[in-house]
Structure formats: C-alpha cells, structure tokens
Amino acid sequence: MDLFEYQGKQFFAGYGMPVSDGEVAFTVDEAVAAAERLGMPVMVKAQVHTGGRGKAGGVKFAATVDDVREHAGNILGLDISGHVVGRVWIEKASDIAEEYYASFTLDRSAKKHLGMLSVEGGVEIEAVAEENPDAIAKIWVDTIDGLDEGTARQWVAAAGLSDAAVEGTVVILQQLYRAYVEGDADLVEVNPLILTDDGRVHVLDAKVTLDGNSTFRHESYAAYDETQPRDERETAAHAKGLQYVGLDGSVGVIANGAGLAMSTVDVVNQVGGSPANFLDIGGGANADVMAGALEVINNDPAVRSIFINIFGGITRGEEVANGIVEALDRVDIGAPIVIRLDGTNADEGRAILEPHLSDSLQMAPDMLSAARRAVELAGATEETGA
C-alpha cells in the first residue's frame, strides 16, 4: 500500500517526527481556505502515487492567496505520468539551508533492514547511486537488535552531514526506524530531510509503502487501502477479493496460482498476443470464485477472448469443470473462452466440459496451444467487430 505524501507525514508525525503543518484540499476553494488558516507563504503540492511531481509542475511555492488559487487550479486535474491529481497538500513553506536523504527498506538478500543516508537530498536516490555512490552512507540493521543511538550517530558521521544537523538527524533516524518497524512498512523515505535556516532538522517529504499483509494489527490502514490507485477493473476485482492486475491487451487471463497466472500472461505474449490482465483465483476454482473472475473480465471492454488456465492439484479436475460450467450459467460472457484444464483428474474434468463446447467455449490440450487459440480468437473478434 502506497501512501500519499500527506498520509505519510501524518504517519511519521505519529512517531514524533517533525513535519510541517498542513491541510489536504480537493478543490481550489478548499486550498485557498487552508492557506488562509495556515498563513502565507505555503507550498501547493500534488498528491499522487508517483515520482517526478516537481518536474511535472505539481509542486509550487505560493507567496500570496492569489498564487494559491492559481497553482491549485493548475495542479488539480494535472496528469502526472498517468496519475490525475485529485487532491493537493497545502503546507507552511520552509526555509531550506540543506537537503538530505534518509530511508529504510528490507534488503531481501541480506535479510536485514537497509538504511540509506545521503547529503545529496532532493534528487532521486537512484541517480545519486549511479553518479556519486560514495555520497550514500548505508547501514544494515539486524532485525532483532534494531537501531540504537550509538549506531545512528556513527551512521550520521559517516554520511558527513553538517554539524548543525547531527543531533536532530540522530533522533529522526531512530524515529524513522521505529515507524518503519512498528508500522510494518516495506519502505520509508524522507527526501528531502532538510536543515532549516534556523538550524532545525525537518521532514519535508514522505514516501511510505506499507505491508498489506500487516493490516490485521493496524486497524487504521483500512483508510489507506481506500486511496490506493486502482483502475475500475482493479477496484471491482479487489472488492471480490481477487488478485488482479490490469494490463493493456485484449486476452483476458484467469489462472489458479500466482506463478501459473504470471506464466499464462507470459505465454500469451510469447505467442504474439497481448494479455488484458493478470488474475489469480487461488488454489481452488469453485463456481463462486470462477463466476466472480469471469464477471471482472467480462466487464473489461478491451477483452476480445478469455483464456482460462487451470491446473488441478488437490482440487480435482471434475470440481473445476463443474465450477466453470456453473459460472458460465450465471454470467453472460461476451468474448469466446479457451480452457486448458490439466492435472488431477483432468480427463474427468474435460468430459464434463465436452457437451458445453462450442465456438464460444473451446478447449485446448496444453498451455501453448490454448494461448495460441485465445490469441487467434482475440484477433478474429477484433476484425469482425470492426
């Protein structure tokens, strides 16, 4: 789960980290009212789940209320890398003396938490890593021992921050680590972490990704789930509890198991087609789940054919086949379907499907030939539909 900047700042504030006062606004009038309450000057900042806001014109300094009106008007509705800005964050402007970078994320190969701290803040850390890797001080924190003050102090010294920033940064890094661990985050990033003209260390931006698996111990995360960027199809699938990722193509994909679903998307591409989605219905494939999956795929106007790829494990072929037949009774499908059913009791399952086969419900003996057939059908329906 990716948080908006303002949500990230509120999350950080919960761990005592210093952030600017601000308010979120959905309209120009709300932005102006927020600026008047906060006092000028303010920053007007686009809230989107993507980087490169500044370059796209999504972050502006406003000295007057008229500036706020103008900038909020320009930024709301702005398209930043495909993300349309629906809300802005208005916050008190800060006097910046220096800009740093700080983050924690899990290093999957070291099985430790990787902390990165740099005097080169305010720019993308990937660019710093490429051009001036020595400017990033890294530490690997043991997941059991955690980060103590002494280690944080050595780390800050290694990064070469200004003397004036040392004490404040040592405190903030420990708070950031706490937020990261106690908040079950995949990533916490402050870029820039600033030293102000009057010598305070302050959090000027917040990028936070939370672990969706941890919601059972963080009730408040339900609010973040609602603001995740999802297209209509993904929203519908999410509501049904399906693992769905929208893609740009014309072959709808349904498979059981994440690996098989990924593999199915790959194979559709390999035979010259273009998948409309990734959809994993899990290990079983009962009628309810299959019907829900078919509904989601069926509502996607780009879908020209559907490839159902099922491998029976514990779930037997005849159960899967019965589920598909029942689901087809419930949902009125617009596009032709190709089914590949293999694994446990596949023959029994295929026998159940046999009487239902037609031009709009076909069966193929293996994954590759099924993918080819689905791709052919997608092309054919595209032509006749034109």
Add this chain to the structure above:
Amino acid sequence: MSIFVDENTKVVYQGLTGSQGRYYGLLNRDYGTQVVAGTNPRKAGTDVDGVPIFATVADAVDATGATASCIFIPAPGVHDAVLEAAEGGVEFVVAITEGVPAHDEARLYNRLRRDFPNVQLLGPNCPGIISPGRCNIGITAGHIALPGGPVGIVSRSGTLTYQALYELKEKDIGCTTCVGIGGDPVPGTSFIDCLEAFEADPETKAVMMIGEIGGSAEEEAATFIRDHMTKPVAAYVAGVTAPPGKKMGHAGAIVSGGKGTADAKMAALREAGALVGQNPTEAGELMAEIVASL
C-alpha cells in the same frame, strides 16, 4: 535418498484442529506421511481422526518423538508458532500459511539463525515439501508426483511446482524431493539451501528450478550453480511480461526500481550454465533431455 524429509520424518501439525489443517493433515497421512500429532492449547487430550492433540509442540515432541512440524494456523500467529516449534525441539518446520507480514518473516529468519541454527524453516506461504513415495508435508497433491528420482525440484510457485511434477510424471521421470520455498520476500529456505542439499544427495542427478520476478534469489542461485553445482540444472522464471511496481499475486513477486526482472534472472541462470525454458513446458522438455543424457 531425499532432502530435508524422508519416510522416518514424524510430523506434528500446528493447527490440525482447524479446517485446513485437518483436511491437508489427514491427506498427508493417507499419502503415508507419519502424522504423529497435532497441537491446540485448548484441545489437548482430544484427537483428530485418531491423531492425538497436545497443548504445545514440546508436549507433542515428548510424547511422540516428532521431528518436524507443519503450520496451518492463521497469519497473525505464525511468527510465534514457528518459534514454538523450534523451542519444542523439531528441526524442520513447514509454514503453509500465506499473508504473514514481511517484518515477522525477517525477525523469524534472524531469530532462528541466532538461537536455533539447526532448525530449517520452509515458507511461509509455500506449498510444502514432498518426497514422492516417502513423505508429503503440505498441500501438494501426492499422486501427481512419480517416486524414485533422478530429478530434484525447487520452486517459488505452488501451481508451477505441481505443473513441473506433473509434466515430469507424464514423461515417466521421477522426483527425489520437490521443495516449494514460497513466494514471500523472506523465505526461511532459499534456492541455495535446496541446491546445496540436492548437490549433496546421491540419488538426485539433476535439478529443476522454478523462479519468478522480484528480489535477487534467482541471481544468487545462479552464482551458486556456477561455482558449486556439478549436476545439471533446468530452469524457468515466471513474469517476463510483468509490469513494474505491481505485485503479481505473491508478496515477493514485484519488479521495483528496474530490479528483479525475469529477463535478468534468466540471463544470470543461462550464464551459470543452466538450461532455461521460455515456458514451463519447454523447461520440462529441457529436463527430459537432461535426464535422457544422464
């Protein structure tokens, strides 16, 4: 021989009294696995279809001599359940449960390394392990696997593992052990742990490895294959066309910051000398060629 488990492995099921635990635990017993106990602190003294229930893993180990545990309890309790198993005295722990927070897994991994270095955790979020004809712990359908070798399988994906077992069986090729390490960011058992064990297992003559996008486990495995494996490896990596920044079903299957792509993983494996298939069927065919040439 097999790796990690064999016909002498005695398994205690944490969560045997739940619906999933009962279903798969009894299926595992039907397969021939020594299902010796279950645990549930509130149901100690009862039984599940004749399998005795104990309050803790330690009690179960004392009474039955269990050497492994299999965990079917919900995600919030998995961290403590794994430690209970380690403290209770088993040496192999299989955690089937999906949805365990990554921080729990990272803490567990390091806690086991530090305090229980002899305990091997498989999973969480994995299908388990099967040594065909000897032992099946987890949710793999036993009858899709042919016993006897010469192939060892290690995989990050459940259904692709079944697919691999099935395709080998169709070609009349047996399997020594098939290990599903799971699709989470911090699996207890890595590709390398399994490759190392397969390399040392005299019955395993070749290894099939199934990876997917995200992280760098396949690249690390490739380095191990290049430097330490004398046995041939056939591999497949799912997710070639996965869009960046999207989790493809598994928590660990995500391409982020241009890292963890399937292309990079396949290239690394190829450079290490593995035969890499473009899809599971092709990988199965490559493995059949390897087996025919042994």
